[in-house]
Amino acid sequence: MEKRTFLKGGAIAIALGAVGMPKISLAAGGKTIGISIPAATHGWTGGLNFQTKRTVEQMKKAFPDIEFVVAAANDASKQVNDVEDLVARGIDALVILPFESEPLTEPVKQAKAQGVFITTVDRGLAEEGIEDLYVGGNNPQYGVIAGQYFKKKFPDGAKIVVMRGIPTTIDNVRIDAFKKELEGSKVQILDMQFANWNPDKGFEVMQDFLQKFDAIDGVWAGDDDAALGAMEAIKQANRPKPIVVLGGSGMNKVVKMVKDGGGAVDADIFYPPTLIIPAIELTTMRAATQAPIRGRYILDSPLITKDNAEEFYFPDSPY
């Protein structure tokens, strides 16, 4: 018991880690899993935090011996500190959704060198072979599915506008795949602007698109938050011809619209914050049962339509 309170003094624990003392598990016999994720800065990360909390609670119930430490960071440099603190606390496994790949590579490598089992989620690291387990969505497929949706929707050609996200690698990968998918098709991209996966920005960007172009057949908002903003701007403009809106990532509000049908959106692309769930579960399983889990676990990004919407609908999630 004394050892335990001793370690809970964070500063001392960090000092211990820094001088390379051997790891001491917090709970006697049990293992500790550290989870490092981005803080709730937009809807998707909000959902991520919600699902993390939920999964950790379930896992604690199932495996009372295992302890969890969750740290949410606002930016990459805070996340680097978080990882260092977690390692200093003596974690046995680290589940991390890196803010950016580059800055997090070195600290995670250090953790690995200390014998920590590494699970990366959604984004890989800048160097291959560090993580033991990778759980991710399929970002290129995200763009491809969106491209296919518009090609199928408009076989005779159409003019569409695109909202990009927060300028990041993920956004680049998706947009490149989207543009490539539309190459040679009759669907023409009129313009692209950053809407930061944000409803307010989505509203303003869509208002400006509507002023700039007389004929718009569709918009790919890239994200459901931005799509909600775009829908309001379209409603306000009151164009005689309806504009097709596609968002993405599976916000429950939008999935419900798809499920109910008859509204402005008839599809969504699955790229949900729920991908943290298998990452935490698999890592916990490994710690608890010594299951030899390693490798890559890729979740598809299928198109959500009225027929399969039920499967992707989480009414209680904040996202």
Place this chain on the structure above:
Amino acid sequence: MNAAAADMPHRPWLGATKRLSALGPILALLALISIGSLLSDSFLSAGNLSNLLTRSAIVGIIAIGATYVITAGGLDLSVGSMSALIAGLVIMGMNAAGSSLGDSWLVVLIGIVLALALGVVAGTLNGILVVKGGIDAFIVTLGTMGIFRSVITWLSDGGSISLSSSLKGVARPLYYGSVAGVSYPLIAMIFLAVGAELVLRRARIGRHVTAIGSNPEVARYSAIRVHRVRILTYVFQGVCVALATMIYVPRLGAATPSTGLLWELEAIAAVIIGGTALKGGFGRIWGSIVGVLILGLIDNILNLTALASPYLNGAFQGIIIIIAVYLQKGRREV
């Protein structure tokens, strides 16, 4: 020495330069408008101008309050977070009221009253901590900024708090409605701006605000109730944030942890672009409104023209802010 001294009428030789530099923000605005109309056919369309002015009203109304706070020598960094928190609480309140009262205008009215009450409470909190607590305004409002933002993130579980869809329809006109082509948010901003400008220039309390920002010691010896006036500027800022929030809420009908992000910087930048002295003692409401329009115009023009890579939007904003303020350097140096 300070800006108020430049206003003294008995230094007539300063008049010409002063008048010229007072035009700084207007010149910048006119330059932007002509650039916009040259680069894009749709820029001067009634639809675009109406969009732009209505959008700008939200930060515009906040900037009116910020002008008072800054003129009195204070600062409020919490306005964006305050707006997000008020938006979340008001939506929760309206949903609760709507479930018992039905979808009526009464619910919207309750929402407005609730927002104003919350704005007064938050503003009073800031004001009392700064004035009575004697803590620097930067620190107090940096603290409340973090508190308000965290509470809304916690309340919304990191997601969004949405107005029930039937109430959304009732509240919608608050943002989208208009009289003779002039939108309600714009009307609200104009009335508030004219009133605030008149009070700042003509009413006793307005002159007290300026005097305190210019020199609090002298103001106290002049029997001005310095503490009371300074607290009132923060309360007025809270009221302005509440009004802006009641324009924001019906637009998308939701509050999220990213609501109002960086509005404090936009408002402060607009106030300074407009010619108000950052260290207090001189304030110009119309200048702040022009400042908000300048900031809104830059975004709008860049969206309409695809002039350069959208990665560079922030750089254009930076350049124009610096130029707009440089144009008034004449007055500052006096």
